[in-house]
Amino acid sequence: MDLPVNPIMAAKAYKYKAELLLKDYLLADSYVLYAAVLGGILMCKLSYDITHMISSVYFKGYASLTKMQKIEWNNRGMSTVHAIYITIMSAYLVFLSGLFSDNLDGPITFRSSHLSNLTLGVSVGYFIADLAMIFWFYPSLGGMEYVIHHMLSLVCVVYAMLSGEGQLYIYMVLISETTTPGINLRWFLDVAGMKTSKAYLLNGVAMFVTWLVARIILFIYLFYHILINYDQVKQMDTLGCLLVSIAPTILFVMNAVWFSKILRGLKKTLAKRHVE
Template identity: 25%
Template sequence: MLDPFFAPVALLEGLVRPLCDSLHLYSLPLHIHEILSAFAVYHVIFEYVAPPLSSWLLPQSYTKLSWESKLRWNMHCVSLVQSVSICVLALWVMYADQERKTMNLEERMWGYTGAAGMVQALATGYFLFDLSVMIRYLEVFGVGMLTHASSCLLTYTLGFRPVFNYYGCVFMLYELSTPFLNFHWFFDKLGMTGTKAQLYNGIALISVFFSCRLVWGAYSSFNIYRDVYNALYLSSDTKFDSRPELMIYGQDRSLPAWLVVLYLGGHVTLQVLNVFWLGKMIAAIKRRFSPKAKIDKKEK
């Protein structure tokens, strides 16, 4: 399926092509305009849309927040827009991209479709923006968030080799739980801690988080582990009837050890963290509805 976004800017594509080719990121020039567009949109929301809009809609809440809480509020606004939009796009591509649906092992490893590349590019643009904010306000968000932004940006950028293009949409569905997490944070800042709205949102948060990050995440991780194993140990004995149009950018059909360790190690780490975060979320929601709890509604 072709990229449904507007066509690449020839001048920009030609400008980055030599560097991208030298880094073995062969499909990145086709999506550099989407990466930069996403970065610009999220920057505008963070700097110029979220602050005045929040002040206008919620003058009694937003304007009384501390400087640090306003920064976090603005980031949650960006995160809300990003998580909803990227999940809608990922689900649409998974449904509509017939070429992606019928990929064989070789194509899932090194194949490429423009629509899946678009989802990957928009995610990369967000993580580039996220990294810039984490660096700029390191004292607010901390080293942990900086590390998260860096690792996500690196992982999605390396996907432009292309490698695991098929799985870009799959793992973007982790973000299905993010809107509920954002609303949970907003409820605290709006003085709605312990309300029925926060309770219902908390139930939805835990349910969706468990379903998309633990169940779907474990299933999808198993699939990518299996594909990597088969590509490393079985594909040499198999002849694939791969479609040339899907493999045109798969010039570097290899799985170097560092790439396997980076991807698979990252998935194992993330799954462990997901279990840890789920426990933390359950504990946090319990505290908010405990009759003995005294929670500061303005906590960070």
């Protein structure tokens, strides 16, 4: 005689089997990472097209822009979407997830998770798509400094995704993308002829603050963290050690140069306001 089946126990059993399937076969498959990269490229395509559609309807001046201005406008909409996504995910993984907590055993430089790997995959897709556009329209969407920045970022993110090494430092660097929406908004305001508006002034102040925190102070803390944990850093592969040591330094120098330009621009804007 068959025993009655407990529906609650049966549901738990199916859930357990589904989790095992997801862990052992789907998430463990390297093809999922490639799917994440393709997903990142698709995200770029969709956000580019959606920016175009929304701007065509709600921004009257969009139709009067030149062809290259429209392309850059849409491209900046695309980069803003990625910046919001990667900032939220990076902040969660670094500060909230517990993945890089000091309470866990093992070197902090070798910690990764399915979520952290997939997040990096989406970011790889973005850097590939944006680099392709920069090369195709070079130098209209950015000069050599943008190429160096994106190439360096792409190499580091791909290495961290495939090796699982140094992801904490990659995500700390990616948090700096929090400045991107402000940079893009400044360009939008400029093209829209709003350089004398209050919004433009507030944007300049916000850019100064976010850049100082995310691209100067955070990078200084990153260097400090690498220094005090260098015994763990040197356990990484040679390429990983080089990337962790050299890439943030190059990016920090670039950030410092751009920060000086932001500071000069803010001073100029404030001086004009004072005269008026």
